[in-house]
Amino acid sequence: MGTLKPYLISEDARSQAEFYIQSLGGEVVSVLTHEEATGVQNELKDKVMHMCIAVAGENNIFMADAVEPPTQGSGISLSIAYNTEAEAREAFEKLAAGGNVKFPFEFQPFGIFYGELTDKFGVSWMLTSEPQAGQS
Template sequence: MAQINPYINFKGNCEEAFNFYKSVFGGEFAFIGRYKDMPPSENGHAHEIDGEKIMHISLPISKETLLMGSDVGGEWAEYTIDGNNIQISINVDSENEATQIFNGLSAGGRINMALEKTFWGSFFGMLTDKFGINWMVSYDYNQQK
């Protein structure tokens, strides 16, 4: 079964925003990763971002929902404006399902990051569909069944 979560991009104040959301919703962060933690061979744009900035953060809102986010910078920052900084993240149960959904959603749209294996253990890609909606598709190889 697929899980859909909101994913918010920030221009440098992700940590501040998520500490605020944590004060509202409660709970603890499930994950906090910083750009300095990325392997040096990954996408070059990450090296243009302050290493202390948030690469990925997640805050459980309920058993079924995570609020997720990151700071953007480098070449991606110019495309991030208030209003288009929210993406829909869909997490699926198999690589095959990820491919099927990614290909379906990207038809007539734009692929922003090809669907591929990542250093964090996911089969992941990003796209903008033909209606201008931003999507992230992910299959986590380490998920528990």
């Protein structure tokens, strides 16, 4: 069996990672620059070649600075299912800052809380939570 690990190519991986850590909770697990990895001494030397961040618990997202301009809107969304509505709502509101809300975070007819947005970096997110007992 394999493990799915989202990998985001960014114009500024360090800033984007910090935004996700502030929005979702978490930490930088590791960062490797082009200089550290290959010893290059050119304009790429300080750019992130590989970064791992842990967000919303133990969910890893890998990131790198783009060597060429990245293309946004790839048709992929990252989805996080939270244990409580409050956790999901807080993360949703933070991720939405400077972005575009497609579907507000609300209780849905299909029985869960759901919201969808594109963050200020052009990444699509779907956040969900199950209702608690007596909630709907």
